[in-house]
Amino acid sequence: MAAHVLRLRFDLLIGSLRGDSRHVARAAAVLIALVAGLAAVVWGLVRLDDALDEVALTVTIVGGAAVTIGFFVTPLIGGPDDPLDPRRFAVFAPSPARLAGSVLLASVISVPVLALVVAGIALAMLWSAHGVEAPVTVVSVVLGILTCVLFAKVSAALAARLLRHRRSRELTGLFLVALLVVVVPVVVFLASLQWRGRVPTQLAEAVDILALTPFGAAWAIPWRSLEGGAGGPVLVAVVTVLALAGIWWLVVRWLLTTTERPLSSRAQRGLGWFAVTPGTPAGAVAARSLIYWLRDPRYIVNFIIVPVSAILTMVPLVVVGVPLPIAALLPAPIMALFFGWLAHNDLAYDSTALWMHIASAMRGAADRLGRLVPVTLIAVPLLAIAIPVTVGLHGRWALLPAMVGICASLFLCGLGLSSLSSVLAPYPASRPGDGPFQQPQRTGGALSQAGVLGGALALSAPVLWWGWIALTGDDEAAWTAFWGGLAIGAAVLAIGILLGGWFFERRGGRLMEFAESA
Amino acid sequence: MPIETPEDPVDAGGDIRGPDAVDQPLAPAPRPPRPAPRKKRSPARKPAASAQAVSEPEVVEPEVVEPEVVEPEPEVVEPVVVEPVVVEPVVGEPEPEPEVVVPEVVEPEPEVVEPEVSAPEVSAPEVIAASDAPTAVLVPDVEIVETAPDPDPVIAPEPASEDVAVDAIAVDAGSSVLSGVGADADAPAVRLRGVAKSFGETRAVDAIDLSIPAGTFYGIVGPNGAGKTTTLSMIAGLLRPDRGTIEVAGVDLAGDPARAKRMMGILPDRLRTFDRLTGRQLLHYYGVLRGLAPAVVESRAADLARAFDLSAALGRTVADYSAGMTKKVMLAGAMIHSPRVLVLDEPFEAVDPVSSAIILDILKAYVAHGGTVVLSSHGMDLVERVCEGVAVVVAGQVLAEGSVDEVRGELTLEQRFIELAGGLSDVEGLEWLHTFSG
Numbered sequence: 001m002a003a004h005v006l007r008l009r010f011d012l013l014i015g016s017l018r019g020d021s022r023h024v025a026r027a028a029a030v031l032i033a034l035v036a037g038l039a040a041v042v043w044g045l046v047r048l049d050d051a052l053d054e055v056a057l058t059v060t061i062v063g064g065a066a067v068t069i070g071f072f073v074t075p076l077i078g079g080p081d082d083p084l085d086p087r088r089f090a091v092f093a094p095s096p097a098r099l100a101g102s103v104l105l106a107s108v109i110s111v112p113v114l115a116l117v118v119a120g121i122a123l124a125m126l127w128s129a130h131g132v133e134a135p136v137t138v139v140s141v142v143l144g145i146l147t148c149v150l151f152a153k154v155s156a157a158l159a160a161r162l163l164r165h166r167r168s169r170e171l172t173g174l175f176l177v178a179l180l181v182v183v184v185p186v187v188v189f190l191a192s193l194q195w196r197g198r199v200p201t202q203l204a205e206a207v208d209i210l211a212l213t214p215f216g217a218a219w220a221i222p223w224r225s226l227e228g229g230a231g232g233p234v235l236v237a238v239v240t241v242l243a244l245a246g247i248w249w250l251v252v253r254w255l256l257t258t259t260e261r262p263l264s265s266r267a268q269r270g271l272g273w274f275a276v277t278p279g280t281p282a283g284a285v286a287a288r289s290l291i292y293w294l295r296d297p298r299y300i301v302n303f304i305i306v307p308v309s310a311i312l313t314m315v316p317l318v319v320v321g322v323p324l325p326i327a328a329l330l331p332a333p334i335m336a337l338f339f340g341w342l343a344h345n346d347l348a349y350d351s352t353a354l355w356m357h358i359a360s361a362m363r364g365a366a367d368r369l370g371r372l373v374p375v376t377l378i379a380v381p382l383l384a385i386a387i388p389v390t391v392g393l394h395g396r397w398a399l400l401p402a403m404v405g406i407c408a409s410l411f412l413c414g415l416g417l418s419s420l421s422s423v424l425a426p427y428p429a430s431r432p433g434d435g436p437f438q439q440p441q442r443t444g445g446a447l448s449q450a451g452v453l454g455g456a457l458a459l460s461a462p463v464l465w466w467g468w469i470a471l472t473g474d475d476e477a478a479w480t481a482f483w484g485g486l487a488i489g490a491a492v493l494a495i496g497i498l499l500g501g502w503f504f505e506r507r508g509g510r511l512m513e514f515a516e517s518a
Numbered sequence: 519m520p521i522e523t524p525e526d527p528v529d530a531g532g533d534i535r536g537p538d539a540v541d542q543p544l545a546p547a548p549r550p551p552r553p554a555p556r557k558k559r560s561p562a563r564k565p566a567a568s569a570q571a572v573s574e575p576e577v578v579e580p581e582v583v584e585p586e587v588v589e590p591e592p593e594v595v596e597p598v599v600v601e602p603v604v605v606e607p608v609v610g611e612p613e614p615e616p617e618v619v620v621p622e623v624v625e626p627e628p629e630v631v632e633p634e635v636s637a638p639e640v641s642a643p644e645v646i647a648a649s650d651a652p653t654a655v656l657v658p659d660v661e662i663v664e665t666a667p668d669p670d671p672v673i674a675p676e677p678a679s680e681d682v683a684v685d686a687i688a689v690d691a692g693s694s695v696l697s698g699v700g701a702d703a704d705a706p707a708v709r710l711r712g713v714a715k716s717f718g719e720t721r722a723v724d725a726i727d728l729s730i731p732a733g734t735f736y737g738i739v740g741p742n743g744a745g746k747t748t749t750l751s752m753i754a755g756l757l758r759p760d761r762g763t764i765e766v767a768g769v770d771l772a773g774d775p776a777r778a779k780r781m782m783g784i785l786p787d788r789l790r791t792f793d794r795l796t797g798r799q800l801l802h803y804y805g806v807l808r809g810l811a812p813a814v815v816e817s818r819a820a821d822l823a824r825a826f827d828l829s830a831a832l833g834r835t836v837a838d839y840s841a842g843m844t845k846k847v848m849l850a851g852a853m854i855h856s857p858r859v860l861v862l863d864e865p866f867e868a869v870d871p872v873s874s875a876i877i878l879d880i881l882k883a884y885v886a887h888g889g890t891v892v893l894s895s896h897g898m899d900l901v902e903r904v905c906e907g908v909a910v911v912v913a914g915q916v917l918a919e920g921s922v923d924e925v926r927g928e929l930t931l932e933q934r935f936i937e938l939a940g941g942l943s944d945v946e947g948l949e950w951l952h953t954f955s956g
Contacts, residue, residue, distance in 0.1 A: 270798050270833055279812030284803050288792055295794055353790040355756050360807040361779035432790065433837075508775070509758030512751070513717075516789075 001094060002102040005084070009106035012083050031111070038115045042122040049129045056130055057223035058199050058207050060123060064144055064219030065210050067116065071148040072215075075156035076163070077175045082156045087255040096253035104248065107149055116145055132222040136230075143237045144218035150244035157251045170276045177381050184381075185388040192392035202397060214240040277373075281362045285370025289346075293374035298349060298429070301436040302342050303378050307386070310334040328393035329403070329471075332386040336407035337456055339379035340414015344452040345445070346371050347422045348429035352515045358508040364501030368419040372497075375415070383407055402470040402478035405485025409463040412489025413456040416496025421448035423503045426511070428518035440518065459492055460485070705768030707732040707859045707890035708753055713762030714914075715748055722748040724914035725762065730892055730907065732767065732858075735885050737905035737922075738894045739931075741939045745914040746894040747787055750863045753892065754784040767858055780808070783852035785845075787863035787894075793837040797828055797847050800836050804851030815854065822850035825880060827873065841868035849877065853884075860884070862893040866900060878904060898932035910938050 017027050048056040075082075084103050094102075107113065120141040127137045163171065193200040199207075211220035217236035224230035273290045277283035293299040310331040317327040347354060357367050387407055391400045427445030430438050457464075466481035504511075708730040715723040723745040730736045740746045751757040753764055755775055764771040766778040795803060798819065805815030823829045826846045836844060845868060852860060860881070866874050881891050882904070895901050901908055902922055908931070909919040917938045918925045926934045936942060 270796065271802055272796075272799060274799055274802050274806075279806055279815075281807050281809065284806035288795065288799075288803055291799070292792075292794060350792075351790050352788075353792050355754075355784070355786055355789045356791065356804065356807060358756055359754055359779060359782070359784040359786075360804075361755075361776040362807050362809075432793070505775075508755065512756045 001098050002105055005089075005102040005106045006109065009084065009109045013109060013111075034111060034115055038118055041119050045119070045122040045126045048126055052198065053130050053223075053226065054199050056126065057226070058203060060126065061207050061210060061216050061219050061223065062203075064123075065213070065216035067119075068144070068148050068151060068215040068219075071112070072151040072155050073179065075152060076159045077172060077179070082153075082160065085160065085255075086157070086252045087260065090256050094256070096249060096256055099256070100245075100249045100252040103252070104149065104153060107153055108145075112152075113145070113149055116148055120145055127222040130222075130226070132226060136222055136225045140218055140221040140237075143221070143241060146241050147214070147218050147237065147244065150241065150248055154244060154247050154251060157248075157255065161255075170273050174276065174377075177377065181381050181384040184385045188385075188388040188392050189397075192395075192397075212236055280366065281360075282366035282370040285357075285362075285367055286373035289371050290374045290377070292349070293378065296349075296432070298432075298434070298436045299374075303339075303375075303382075306338045306342065307331075307335055307382055310338065310386075325394045328390055329399075330390075332383065332390040332403060333406050333410055335386055336379070336383055336411040337414060337453065339375060339383070340411040340456055341418065341449075341452050343372060343375050343415060343418040344421045344448050345426055345429055346418070347511060348426045348515075348518060349432070350515070351431050351518070352512075353432070354515050355512060358512060364423075364504030365497050366501070367504055368423075368497045368500045371422075372415050372419065379411060383411070398475045398478055399467075399470055400478070401482035402467040405478075405482035406460065406463050406467045407485075409460040409485035409489040410456055413459045413492040414452060416489075416492035416494070417452045417455045417459075419493075419496040419500035420503070421452050423500050423507060423511070424448070425451070426514055426518075431518075459488060463488060705732075705765060706730050707734070707767055708736075708861075708892060709765045710749075710753070711763050713749070713752060713759045713764060715745075715752060715757060715759050721914050723752070723759070726911070726914070726916050728909055728916060728919065730890065732890050733885060733888050734890055734906045735881070735904050736890070736892045736907040736909070737901035738892065738909050738911055739896070739898065739901055739935060740894075740911035744911045744939075746911055747863055748914075749911065750861050750892070750894055751786065754782060754786070754861050755779045756784070756786070780855070781858040783855065783857035783860045785849050785852045785860070785862040785865055787867070791836060791844070791848055793839075793844070794835055796833055796835050797823070797839070798832040800847060801832075801851055801854060805854045808855035810855055818854050819850075822854060825876070826850050827876065842870055842873060845869055846873060846877070853880075857889075859890045859892065862891065864895060865893050866895060866897060898930070898935055902926070902931040910935060912939050 017024055045060075048059060051059075084106055086099055086103055089099055089103075108117075124134075124137040124141050127140070128134060189206075190203070193203055207216075207220075210216035211224065211233050214236060217233040217240060220233040221230050221237060224233050273287035274284065277287040277290075293303075313330055313334055314327045317330065318324060350357075387403050388400070391397060391403050425445075425448040427448065428440040430436060430440060463481050463485040466477045466484055470478035470481055706729045708728065710726050710728040713723060713726045714721070726745075726749060728749075738746050738749065748757065752759050753766070753771075755771055755778065758772070764778075766781050769778040769781070771778040792800060792803065801819035801822065802812070802815050805818060806812060810818070819832075820829075823832055826849070828843065828847055828850065831839065831843060831847075836847060839847065845865065849862070849865060852862070865877065869877065885891055893905075905922055907920065908922050908925050910917045910925065918934070922931060925931065929937070
């Protein structure tokens with residue numbers, strides 16, 4: 001069995017280099033790039049030979065964990081179908097355990113894993129140079145590679161089953177945005193560190209935690225064996241490998257004993273965002289709003305202006321002599337406030353097309369909730385970038401929770417109040433198809449504009465106060481601001497959606513009169 | 519079934535008396551066997567009706583008859599109710615077991631107008647008793663939603679549409695409460711009573727009374743600016759009338775808008791749609807907003823696209839569609855949740871003749887299976903050809919209403935319409951137009 005699968009794997013590997021010349025050229029280019037990258041990594045590892053033990057080992061742990069996470073995440077985001085999908089062997093009636101083992105073994109014969117093996121050997125040499133015993137390095141590298149391979153197989157199998165029906169450009173984009181939310185703060189954090197030849201304390205703390213996660217444990221064993229206390233990482237690494245192997249075996253058994261649900265031929269094709277969001281009224285409104293937010297210049301202008309103007313608010317402050325670390329704290333909360341405020345006149349942008357929502361007798365809360373999805377999807381990544389940058393420029397990472405709390409409170413309160421104001425006090429906006437700056441003559445509008453801004457600020461006042469206390473030195477207040485901000489924001493958002501929905505259901509006629517007159 | 523709040527206590531009173539008042543006299547009533555027994559009136563309904571008329575799920579069946587004795591003070595009307603029952607002619611109950619019929623205690627004004635709606639449509643025995651004095655006067659008003667003898671071949675063959683509604687309406691001079699409002703399955707598909715709407719100084723719609731029977735093709739015609747669109751928008755629940763009540767299949771639109779709206783499919787005129795979506799996405803949006811499961815929407819959208827010849831265009835954004843195609847995709851969207859009533863504002867405007875014929879076929883089949891189409895149109899010959907009932911609306915008022923034959927009389931519908939609309943005045947002051955300048 002194993003021999004057959006292995007030979008199949010080899011043939012697949014070589015087969016990927018056959019085909020028409022364009023295909024071969026592309027495959028060769030990818031291969032060369034990979035080899036070049038690998039060479040760079042190995043060279044970098046070799047150069048770490050003469051660095052301090054602490055520095056070298058910290059870097060290897062962080063890098064190893066990043067690679068492991070990469071193996072886990074890549075199959076989720078996208079990529080070709082797994083040619084060694086266990087279900088394809090179902091017709092041969094293999095035993096799940098043997099098949100799981102064979103496929104796992106064959107998976108080692110793949111370009112990324114081979115690259116990982118090469119890097120692992122370089123890593124072992126590096127560790128040896130720093131005085132780690134040979135058996136420990138071997139165990140560590142083997143465990144690390146096994147973890148990577150198992151993560152990749154499990155996540156590929158799960159992604160193929162769970163996401164296949166929804167796989168689309170939109171979903172991939174969504175995953176990339178989610179990745180951005182995680183990666184950018186980490187990168188900002190790393191970039192803000194001051195190395196000066198030794199490991200910064202913040203990073204040392206982060207590595208301590210990382211060494212006990214499934215992603216970093218295997219790579220942390222050598223370092224811990226030098227300092228003593230390798231038990232923790234060894235335990236986590238072994239348990240991780242065993243647990244993943246168990247999951248893999250279960251997945252294989254599940255795949256062998258179930259049949260694939262036939263994908264209906266026309267399923268979801270051409271529905272775009274509608275195929276990604278749930279098939280409920282709220283989901284449909286979310287998908288429709290997303291399409292408009294991403295295609296309609298009236299919306300696009302909004303979310304370009306907000307970050308730019310938020311950053312520009314710093315300029316006058318710096319000019320008049322406010323120290324940069326203080327002025328740098330402003331843009332993120334201002335962005336949060338204005339992102340929450342963006343939806344305050346959302347109904348008016350629909351113009352008379354609003355009749356579809358009113359005639360369908362949909363729940364008002366579903367309308368309110370769906371409309372907030374696009375602004376949330378856009379604002380959260382931008383805030384995830386802005387908040388760490390802000391705090392990084394300020395320099396005191398202890399303020400991070402307070403900053404998150406303040407931004408969450410301002411943003412969510414803004415969303416909640418917007419849900420109310422767009423039903424209660426809509427005012428004419430530029431019509432669909434018009435330019436974003438082509439504003440209609442308007443009467444009113446000031447009320448809802450000022451009301452949402454002022455209301456969000458007022459409701460966030462306690463959080464702002466806690467944030468101020470944290471800024472003046474009390475680190476405990478930072479966490480108070482964090483939890484307080486999340487709680488206030490969530491409460492205002494929930495109330496705004498429910499109450500706004502209640503009004504929406506009752507004011508349908510008046511909203512239509514407004515839409516037709518606007 | 520939430521009815522308007524003021525009527526709730528009243529309904530409860532009716533329920534208490536409902537069983538004795540209704541059942542007792544009904545049992546001996548003559549009950550000619552119908553050729554087409556209708557499963558919908560299952561015996562299960564009766565207990566439900568007597569126990570709690572309010573909770574009955576009439577959404578499912580339009581023909582469900584419900585006892586609706588609505589009155590403010592039970593003791594005052596008590597004698598009244600007993601009396602009408604005796605007179606009640608019960609027509610067309612297929613099942614042997616006593617059926618609960620709707621005794622309605624109503625004030626005179628709107629109901630008395632009813633008989634003049636359409637002579638051919640009300641072909642069953644009809645007794646109108648004029649009320650005198652404090653004694654109760656009974657108006658056993660037999661409304662035939664769709665009559666078997668109806669000349670129109672479209673509806674005749676459909677057994678389900680041979681639905682005889684028996685409305686016993688007692689006019690109580692002493693009672694000042696208008697009753698009979700509620701989910702009456704045999705109620706007209708759409709009923710407007712004294713509906714008025716003003717925009718600022720302009721009276722767009724001025725106290726319109728209309729009763730559109732279920733299972734018919736009904737046309738609303740009128741000159742430009744007569745208030746047709748406003749009327750249809752109010753029926754659709756998009757505008758709220760200043761005064762008056764609107765019922766859709768017996769459900770009060772103001773009292774239970776969600777239920778009433780679920781029974782309607784809407785095609786507005788001159789309102790935008792979300793035209794940055796593709797045709798497929800738009801149909802999906804229509805369906806999912808109506809609460810359908812995505813898989814159902816998917817198959818229905820494909821069916822509708824085929825029927826309306828839109829399949830090739832589903833991948834394009836609706837903004838790129840021609841006016842006629844936009845109309846077609848919106849009409850398809852209005853039908854996707856299989857509504858009971860279609861409210862169509864100018865459905866054939868800008869639609870090419872071939873598509874018009876297809877749409878007409880679809881609508882006729884829909885009506886033949888018990889659906890109701892309410893449309894407004896400028897095309898008199900079209901209304902004359904397809905509609906059974908027609909209302910001529912001029913300056914916000916109904917000037918003529920009834921079957922097409924009734925309304926047009928000796929003339930063609932177009933001539934009659936022009937006459938009603940004020941006739942053709944001689945155009946003066948355009949003499950310069952007749953001396954050509956170049």
